[in-house]
Amino acid sequence: xxxxxxxxxxxxxxxxxxxxxxxxxxxxxxxxxxxxxxxxxxxxxxxxxxxxxxxxxxxxxxxxxxxxxxxxxxxxxxxxxxxxxxxxxxxxxxxxxxxxxxxxxxxxxxxxxxxxxxxxxxxxxxxxxxxxxxxxxxxxxxxxxxxxxxxxxxxxxxxxxxxxxxxxxxxxxxxxxxxxxxxxxxxxxxxxxxxxxxxxxxxxxxxxxxxxxxxxxxxxxxxxxxxxxxxxxxxxxxxxxxxxxxxxxxxxxxxxxx
Numbered sequence: 083x084x085x086x087x088x089x090x091x092x093x094x095x096x097x098x099x100x101x102x103x104x105x106x107x108x109x110x111x112x113x114x115x116x117x118x119x120x121x122x123x124x125x126x127x128x129x130x131x132x133x134x135x136x137x138x139x140x141x142x143x144x145x146x147x148x149x150x151x152x153x154x155x156x157x158x159x160x161x162x163x164x165x166x167x168x169x170x171x172x173x174x175x176x177x178x179x180x181x182x183x184x185x186x187x188x189x190x191x192x193x194x195x196x197x198x199x200x201x202x203x204x205x206x207x208x209x210x211x212x213x214x215x216x217x218x219x220x221x222x223x224x225x226x227x228x229x230x231x232x233x234x235x236x237x238x239x240x241x242x243x244x245x246x247x248x249x250x251x252x253x254x255x256x257x258x259x260x261x262x263x264x265x266x267x268x269x270x271x272x273x274x275x276x277x278x279x280x281x282x283x284x285x286x287x288x289x290x291x292x293x294x295x296x297x298x299x300x301x302x303x304x305x306x307x308x309x310x311x312x313x314x315x316x317x318x319x320x321x322x323x324x325x326x327x328x329x330x331x332x333x334x335x336x337x338x339x340x
Contacts (some may be wrong), residue, residue: 320327
């Protein structure tokens with residue numbers, strides 16, 4: 083049974099982490115398959131949005147510790163360089179919106195993988211935890227970069243050091259995710275978000291994503307230049323012309339992602 087499931091539905095590439103007996107913990111095979119599937123989504127015109135979730139009962143419990151419990155520090159460093167860092171870099175640079183649909187526990191690298199996505203939604207019953215300090219490790223998979231920007235330095239420091247479990251409604255209030263839905267309607271509501279993104283102007287969404295990436299390191303003056311550059315690119319797209327025409331003609335636009 084594959085550790086990654088993939089299907090395309092209504093313009094959405096649905097990626098499911100599929101090691102339910104291990105709470106979808108990431109091993110080497112899963113990491114490689116996930117990266118390959120993201121690369122596949124990047125090259126498929128029919129995929130306009132990517133939706134990542136997990137086979138119940140979890141979203142992702144982080145690294146499969148059975149792979150690293152008796153290993154040297156260089157092996158762990160290799161896993162970061164070859165598995166986790168390429169994954170989060172791919173998610174942040176792929177020119178399509180990525181929705182993380184958190185349907186179960188998201189712990190350690192699993193939580194930080196989700197936080198790298200463009201839109202993060204969660205079922206009401208799930209929780210998040212920066213579990214690294216419980217086993218004497220440091221948060222990775224982009225966590226020390228992204229989480230302080232979500233919740234502030236002090237809150238991020240405490241969450242990482244204390245490894246508290248944060249319920250989804252509290253995570254939403256802190257700014258760690260976009261929305262929380264009741265468990266009974268979570269799949270339906272989260273897929274509505276992905277389906278909506280799949281019908282939007284894909285190039286514009288990619289430019290928004292790139293601009294946000296730059297905003298984390300730029301001065302205000304530098305960011306104004308980034309906005310100018312990407313606005314020029316957006317103005318040249320087919321979807322911009324379609325959007326304006328639809329507005330003037332008082333009709334629903336038919337965006338093609340071009």
